[in-house]
Amino acid sequence: MNWSTSLTQFQGYLQLEKSLSSNSVEAYLRDVRKLVQYFEITHQKISPLAVEVVHLQGFLEWINTLGMTPHSQARTISGIRAFYKFLIMEDMIQSDPTETIEAPKLQRKLPDTLSYQEIVQLFEGIDVSTPEGTRNKAMLETLYSSGLRVSELIELKLSNLYEDLGFLRVTGKGNKERLVPIGKDALKYIRVYLDGVRRHQTIKKGHEDFVFLNRRGTSLTRVMVFNIIKDLTAKVGLAKNVSPHTFRHSFATHLIEGGADLRAVQEMLGHESITTTEIYTHLDRDYLKQVIQEFHPRS
Template identity: 55%
Template sequence: MNWNRYIKDYQSYLRIERGLSKNTIENYGFDIERLCLFLETNQIDVSPVKITDETVQDFIYTVSKEVNPRSQARIISGLKSFFNYLVFEDYRNDNPLELIESPKTGRKLPDTLVVEEIDALIEAIDLSTNEGERNRAMLETLYGCGLRVSELISLKISDLFFEEGFIKITGKGNKERFVPIGRLTQKYIELYQKEIRPNVNVKKGCEDTLFLNRRGNQLTRAMVFTIIKDLASKIGLKKNISPHTLRHSFATHLLENGADLRSIQLMLGHESITTTEIYVHLDRRFLKEIMNSFHPRR
């Protein structure tokens, strides 16, 4: 099998032509690698140009027994994109996934935290350590600005425009947006910048990176995930949370306090308002309040 050349060309296309982020490109690559592993396990020696509909269908059938419908839909979508690229480049005449439908996944609403739970998480941070001050600044930024974890760890000092009350975020597809930042979040970032970060031996290439680990390198997504999981365990929180929970809570709390979806969409960096609606669930009580407040015949 000679898949590597096609995969590298495809990833270059995603980066240069479509302007996708490194994380998104890696996720597309994982889907293709999973198909390659299936072929290797079943001793099927075939290139992406020659692979048949039947072989791909066998792979999807195998995957359907191993992952949930949402993951299955993502794999199908990723492979469709790869084979569409091969068709576009005239490597093959058809897409072997053309007739394969993704499973219906519905809308899964992620867990959200109430303000008291977020306060409890932050109060559980051990501020006697340098990492504690950094972690408080990070959690305040995640929740205060509604960032993705990838946006948090790549945040630059040069992206901070505190006098104007904004930070510049580079989101999915390397698209930039300006997000308002509150005074409390600014306060904790400035405290970390002035008191903690100068004591870190910053590694080359990370001079402008805001949040650093003890060795002076950029934090990983896994590290932020672990920090939040440990704090949740410390306060006995039973909800299944992650860094994304703070982003979702940010949007939910804004909506509950009267913000409109369009404004939330811009702050979250969603291309489509439909995506924002998935994050921001509306309960019946809140809908009733909207009706009573704004409808002319209330």
């Protein structure tokens, strides 16, 4: 079997059996293609079924000389591992050459978050006297209230908005659906936007079910949401690099600092592994100092 055939079969497996998004599928294929590129550059004619540990060790040395970051190297190794697990599962090979390959150790980076006061500062900086401001208020309240990814926000449908129950149905990574609670304030601002702005728009065909629309009556893009938040951050004079994901990080951090169950937060964020959610268990340093000052006998 050659690389082209095996990659085509791997692609079909990721799309049909794993139900991964097109972006995720392409990321996995890109990882394996790096290995193919290495064999081509080093003039090694090795089929995917004949790859051994020694070949992979040479590949790791090669990507390291390219200056790839540890995170990128770990991502590439993860994709190649998935490819060989697929070959094992299909009984194309008997042993997995990636089993003894170690990825670079990654330092877990705490995500940037906003304090509740900073969240309020941003919300109060929105000019709700304009149609765009009314929409932006509803949009950012939804981001913070439900911890959505930006892709989940722009894809949010009216048919998946259950106002009477206080829930949203969102489609996350891998096309997995989940129900997420949404707060009363966010629902209130969504209703103000729907009745006061969206109802009076001319909506383009195919965009009738999207909650958040631009002035041309089509769904928003990721870039638009990033720019809206960037402009708002500059307007209120907040000296932080704020993105849509910052609202998601803040949502999770504030819940856990308030005593929320880690499993519940995992479910709301749509994390497949709880280890991903555990990164939010960090506490605000000012809060820790306050605890020491209040309760330590020598403080």
